[in-house]
Amino acid sequence: MFGSLLKCLVLALLISVHRLLADSLVLPRFEEVDEPSDSASTLAFVFDVTGSMYDDLKQVIEGASRILEKTLSRRTRPIKNFVLVPFHDPIGPVSITTDPKKFQQDLQELFVQGGGDCPEMSIGAIKKALEVSLPGSFIYVFTDARAKDFRLKRDVLRLVQLRQSQVVFVLTGDCGDRSQPGYRAYEEIAATSSGQIFHLDKQQVNEVLKWVEETVQAMKVHLLSSNHDSAQENKWEVPFDPSLREVTVSLSGPAPQIELRVVGAEQGLKELLNIPNSARVINLKFPRPGFWKLKVSCSGRHTLRVTGVSSLDFRAGFSTLPVSEFNHTRERPVKHVMLKCTGLKPPGYLSQVELMSASGRSLRTIPVSLPSDLGQQGLWTLPEFRTPPQSFFIKATGNDESGFRFQRLSSVSYTNIIPPPAVRMPNVVRGFYMQPATIGCSVQSDIPYRLRFTRSGITLGEEKHFNSAVASWEIAHASGEDEGTYECVAQSSAGQGRALTQLTIQPPPVLRPAVNVTSSVGGVAVLSCQVDGHMRHNLTWHRAGRAVHARAGRAKLLADSSLQISGVRPQDAGAYRCEATNAHGRSEITVWLLVPAEAPSVEVRPQTQTFSRGDEIRFVCSASGSPPPQVSWSHGNVALANQPRFSVNRAGVLTIRGALPEDAGDYTCQATNEAGSITQSASLTYATQQVVLVSVGSDATLACQATGVPPPLVRWFKELEVGSAPFVEQDVHSGTLQIRGVQEVDAGQYNCVASSSAGTSTGTVSLE
Ligand SMILES: *[C@@H]1O[C@H](CO)[C@@H](O)[C@H](O)[C@H]1NC(C)=O
């Protein structure tokens, strides 16, 4: 009779196992092996390396390899990386690795160090581990001492809430007094994080590690959590839903007793840990769905955790205003709660949420109504709620899609501690030379705060009140003087947050000093402009405010950015500006091209000239030198500029129009440049009248000399043109006029006019 009942039960179990396996196969979530999902977390060991921990360390090294083997063999790998935080005084060095072999090696390389006081820096080490671990991580603390840095407890509790990580303590000692704040801090951290404290003898560390092996699981869910200060027996009824692939009940305290049954019978329980004076852990694979009865007792202070492995779970997010997306919520409990359920499909639903005390009592019950999409997206919002003064867990209950009751507990407990403003600044802010620089400071605060920027202890500008998350300090034109450390300080009624940053100004390109270049006329000059280092830049040459186009012609840009000028002319001399720019600014140098001066030389042509009244006279002055000389004319001591009858053109030609007798004299051309000055003179003679004396009856010859190219033709006038007559003979080429048998009437003034295509000139001869 009894035997057949047992068979029936076994059969029922087998059936349910099969059904669950089948279910698990159709659930896509289970197939997501190695997917980078929320379940990828960190396994962190925080290890006390004081001398007394030698035995513990040996066992942890052995145990760790088994834990790693087991974790790596799981289908869904729960662990993405490994963290080891050794502590003594100081903490560290911290190692983080994704390679399990490296983690084992790091453990093996740990060596315990001499004595030390009993309390240790354990809380700081836990804080470090929480900071470097992924969310939802497993943190195991091995020590035989209570904490001396328990003032960091608040930071750790806040991090636990933020990261939703679990901290488990494996204690092989406690410095003898469990009422000390350094020990109570462990209890609080364990309670907040759904972790536990296990008190062991040194030789029992190995036992606990076997249990750790089992509990490092992906898709770990929490069902129940309670802490009790005294000896008690407690009974709980917990619904196990079909998605639970296993359930673990872990009880830490003296003389632990656990009874877990459904329909009156204990089934398939496996003991993972049994240390009679301190801990008991049992595990059940594929529990039959339904309400299970759990009875636990201890003979003193104790903690109970019921966890499972399931794809059905939830996360809670909070916000001050209602939101429609889960990623707009935060971990700190405020008015509005949104639950994000995974593995719950319609018609499955969430029916109520309870806020649970640390001892497992219900503080408040909040009914949940069906969202408009019937929970298709897994987002369930709760009506506005008041957070209780003490810390609380969130318990969600509902029915799964096949109508089975389920229950889940948040993985950490929540406390409405208003944190001081969290202030963040980048480590380094880069500004650009002469450009606006912005020193940003992001502040997270749930309540209004005042914010100020300081530099070397001096407040910049005015302190401001803020509600928003980002503030900045602006510098209009950043330069080297603005470099240095800036601090952003946010103060709210909950405390102060500060952050530091370093402002560095990116320099414009740095140019080597200018070297002037000297080149003689006709030479090749290379003006160099070199940027130090390998800073990317653009480079241009300028002359007299204009860019030098160095592509064609005598100027050429060489590969090293030098400007080459060939066939140097005196007028190339002068300043050349080389300008290099990059995103950070501009630098320039000025290189001078010096073309040494050459003293001028000058030549005046013709050297002598005679003229008559009214003539037009020209003198040509050719000057050369480097730079080209300035030419000026003078007559005697009088400079010839801007006078009516005198003009000097650009080629240095002096023209005298309508010459007068007083124009006769020396004309001097002066050529001047920076190398000197030189003069040359030419003389201009007024041709006075020739007088030819002859007696009546004799012959007379009047001569008028005219030269020129082309040779001029000479004609004679005595008031009228002297015509041709038997007694008169003119030679237009030689310019002579012969008069035979001179009469009285022939006396008088004769003018000769020499003319050619180049001009006319006249002369006068008197015959008496
Ligand atoms: C929040 O999540 C939605 C999708 O669920 C995404 O489109 C959006 O970009 C996310 N917003 C932020 C700020 O991450």
Ligand SMILES: *[C@@H]1O[C@H](CO)[C@@H](O)[C@H](O)[C@H]1NC(C)=O
């Ligand atoms: C280059 O020549 C200019 C003009 O003569 C002068 O002012 C400058 O100081 C010189 N620079 C160097 C580096 O010799």
Ligand SMILES: *[C@@H]1O[C@H](CO)[C@@H](O)[C@H](O)[C@H]1NC(C)=O
């Ligand atoms: C150089 O000039 C070009 C064209 O103006 C610009 O696109 C580039 O960013 C400049 N490079 C640097 C280093 O300033």
